Amino acid sequence: MTPMIDVVFQLLIYFIVTTKPIDVITNLDVFRPAPDQTAKPEEKPPNLVRVGIYQDGYTVNDVPATLELLDVALAKVASIDAGQTIMITVSAVSEHGQLVQALNLCAKNGLKSLSVVSASN
Amino acid sequence: MRKQYADAKLDMTPMIDVVFQLIIFFVVTAAMQDKLMETNVRMAMAPNGPVEEVKDPRTVMVDVVENGAIQIMKTNISEAKLFTLLNNARKTSGQSTPVVIRGDWATKHEAIRRVMDICGKAGLWKIRFSALKEKA
Numbered sequence: 400m401t402p403m404i405d406v407v408f409q410l411l412i413y414f415i416v417t418t419k420p421i422d423v424i425t426n427l428d429v430f431r432p433a434p435d436q437t438a439k440p441e442e443k444p445p446n447l448v449r450v451g452i453y454q455d456g457y458t459v460n461d462v463p464a465t466l467e468l469l470d471v472a473l474a475k476v477a478s479i480d481a482g483q484t485i486m487i488t489v490s491a492v493s494e495h496g497q498l499v500q501a502l503n504l505c506a507k508n509g510l511k512s513l514s515v516v517s518a519s520n
Numbered sequence: 521m522r523k524q525y526a527d528a529k530l531d532m533t534p535m536i537d538v539v540f541q542l543i544i545f546f547v548v549t550a551a552m553q554d555k556l557m558e559t560n561v562r563m564a565m566a567p568n569g570p571v572e573e574v575k576d577p578r579t580v581m582v583d584v585v586e587n588g589a590i591q592i593m594k595t596n597i598s599e600a601k602l603f604t605l606l607n608n609a610r611k612t613s614g615q616s617t618p619v620v621i622r623g624d625w626a627t628k629h630e631a632i633r634r635v636m637d638i639c640g641k642a643g644l645w646k647i648r649f650s651a652l653k654e655k656a
Binding site (some may be wrong): 426492 | 646
């Protein structure tokens with residue numbers, strides 16, 4: 400038995416050294432209005448929460464906000480109605496990471512109805 | 521009857537051989553699975569995102585690297601080509617074919633928007649963004 404145990408130990412050490420843990424991936428769902436639908440006239444129903452993402456920060460219903468404030472605002476929205484549609488308008492020059500952070504907060508607060516719109520500028 | 525088998529010994533060797541074969545098989549197949557998931561993209565963190573248990577086999581993975589180039593399985597792909605690809609995906613597996621966009625965290629939204637617009641043009645509306653839930 401001894402040589403076999405030696406070999407098994409060698410294999411064990413080899414696999415422990417070579418395996419690297421894989422990252423846990425998550426997928427954030429969004430709803431994307433079709434491009435031609437965006438041409439609709441600007442109507443802002445009161446039950447729509449607008450989140451803006453700009454290069455230098457966020458806005459909630461056009462009020463500038465930090466990521467922490469966005470979290471607080473979304474938590475408040477979710478406590479009233481988690482089915483609330485959040486319209487996320489993203490500036491073209493903002494970083495993708497910022498959008499992911501905003502989506503992360505939406506997921507954290509259990510908001511499911513997310514609509515991502517790209518700002519034209 | 522019983523006495524006849526009293527001093528019988530179990531030979532372990534064939535079993536160990538089979539177990540080794542199984543180990544080698546699983547190690548090799550697991551490594552192949554890894555290759556498909558490989559990407560040049562440094563994804564943003566989203567610790568609160570949901571974990572997908574069942575993966576839709578129709579899923580199309582589109583990577584957007586830092587400079588805004590579109591990649592599928594580590595190969596650069598033009599916008600026209602992506603459109604043809606997604607259009608074919610819609611024709612063969614329907615409008616609800618999920619598109620997973622793996623965007624680099626430092627990419628400008630501009631590039632992501634291009635991919636989303638192409639998805640829209642191809643008639644695919646199920647868009648998801650990939651992010652890291654936990655960094656290993």
